[in-house]
Amino acid sequence: MKEMKRIRKKDIEKFIYELKRRYEVIAPVEENGKVFFKILGENDDITLNYTNSCIPPKEFFIPEREQLFRFREINDNIAIYSNLSDICERERIIFGIRPCDVNALLILDNVAKDCFEDTYYFKRRDNTILIAIECTEPSDECFCSTFNTGPSLDKGADLILTDIGDSYLVNAKTKKGNKILNFKFFEDADEKDEKIADRRIRDAKNVEIKNIGGQIKPEILKHFSRRCLSCYSCTYICPTCYCFDVVDKFNIFDNSGERIRCWDSCMSPSFSRMAGNVNPRDDKHKRFINRINHKLIYMYERYKVFGCVGCGRCTINCPSGISMFAIIKYAQKQKRE
Template identity: 45%
Template structure:
C-alpha cells in the first residue's frame, strides 16, 4: 500500500516522532545542508540535492569510546559503551542507503561489530528519492540511484504538493502509524508520477562511467599516471572523510594511573601515517601509492571481496577536493588512455592529472 503526506505536514510528523526517537534530518547550516539531530527550534530543509557529509557518522562516529577500564587492587573492570539509542534518520538519499548496505558487509561477517550494528539496528531509515541530482553525481552508473527499491523502512518521493510514501518494513509501518492521521492512501496514478520524476532525474545526471570496465583495466595503469595524480593531491583526507563508504579507523587507549578508555576514530588511507609501521617503514610513503590504493579499493579490491563496488557515485569527493581532482573525468580519460595506448602513453590524461 502507498500513502502520501502533504509537504506542510512533514515537520509536524517529525516533531511527533521526537517523543520516542532521536530524529536526524537535513538542516541548512550556513548554506550547506547537514544531517543533524532535531531540537525544538530546528528547521529542516527539504530543498537540497544531497547533504555535504553523508550520515555515516551516526553509525560509525568520527570518535567513539568503545569501553572504559579500571584496575583496583587485583580486580580489573571493563565497561562497554554500546550505543542503543532509538533513532529515525529522515531524508537519506538512495546513494547513502546503498553505502550503508556496503558498510553492513564490512562490519558484518565473521567478526560482527557490535558498536556499528547496535546503531544500525536501532535506526529507522526514512529514505528520500533523489529528484535533484548533484552536478558531480554519477549514481546511475553505479546502480545506486536516483531511485531505491529496497533497504529502506520508509521511502518518500517528492511529487508536486505531496510526498508519496512507500513502506518497506514493519519498522517503517510502526513510525507511520504514530501519526497516521497526517497520511492518506495514495492511488496508482501517483506511481506513474513517481516514475516520471525518476526519469527526469536520470536525464539531469551528466556524468557516466562503466565501473566494470574500469575495474578490469585499473591493474594495467602505469605508475606515471598515479604520480601525476599524486601531484594534484594535497593529502588532506577530505575525500575519505566525506565519502559514505570509507570506513578505515584507528584505535587508541588513553589511560591515567589505573583507569582509562579505548577510543576508535576515523583514519584515512590518504594520510601518510596510515600505513606507517612501528619501526618507521611505510609501504605507501608516497601520495601516488596512496592514490593508487584509494582508486583500486573503490573499483577493484572491494569488488573482489564483496562483489560490489566501494563507490556509490555521490560525487562528494569531487565537491570537496582542494586539488580539483574530478573522479569521473579522471576515470573516463584513464579508460581512453588504456584502451588506445595500452597504458604506455599517458599524454591524453594530462589535463586532469
C-alpha cells in the same frame, strides 16, 4: 499492485513533530548555507530543498570519535567497563537520507560483519529507522547512476519517499516502515501519483559510465595524484570510508584508562607505517593508487559491490578538484586508445 501512500508537503512539519515525540529524529538542517544531518532540537527546522548533505549520515553509525570501553586496575586485576548498553538507547529515525547514502550503509554492513562483527555499529544500525527521499534533482557532481545507487532506491530504507509535486509518494519496505504509515498524515495514492514519480526519477538519471571494472593503470592514477595535497578530506567525507585508529589513554594517577576508536585515513603517511619505520605506501602516489583501487577493485572482489556510490562529495571537497568520475572516464578513454 503494491499499496502506496502519499503525504502532502504541507503536513511534513507536523509529521516530524509527531515523530520527535516518539523517536530521536535526525534530519537535514541548513546552517550557513550548507546542509548537515543533526539530531533535531525543539526549535530546529528541517530543509528538504537540497541535493545532498555536506557530510554523510555515516557519522551517526561510525562516530568520528567514540569510547569503546573503560578499564581500571583493582588489586592487580583489570576491570573492564563497556558502554555498549548506553549506545543508541532510544529508537531513532534518520529522515531525508538520500539513496546513495542508504546504499553506502549497505556497503558498510558488509564490512562491519566481516570476520568480526562490529557490535557498536550494529547496535546503532538495528535501532535506526531510515526514511529516504529519492533524488529528482541530482547535482552536477552526482554520478550515482554509474553504480546503480541512485537516484531511485529499491531497498535499504524502511520508508522511501518520492517528490511528486505538492506531495511525496510513500513506499514502505519493512515492518518498521509500515508502522510509520499508521500516522494520520498518510492517505492512499493512485496510479497517477506513481506515474508522476516514475517520470521524475527517470528524468533525474544523471551521468553514467558503463563497464567500470578492471585494473586502472598506475600511470593514469599518478597523473591525478600529482594534484593531491594529502588533505584527507576525500576520505573523511566519503560515506563508505571506514578506516579507523584505536588509542588507549591511561591515567597514571588512578590506574584507569579508556580505549578510543577514531576516524583515520588511508591517505595519511602514518596509516600503513609499521614497526621499524617500514612503510609500504610511503609516498602519496602509492596511497592514492591504493585508495582508488580499493573503491573500484578490492571492494568488488571481496563483497561484489563497488566502494563508491557516486555521491560526488570527494569532488566537491577536494581543493585540487580531483574527481572520481573523471578518473574512471579518463581510464576508459585510455583503454579504448
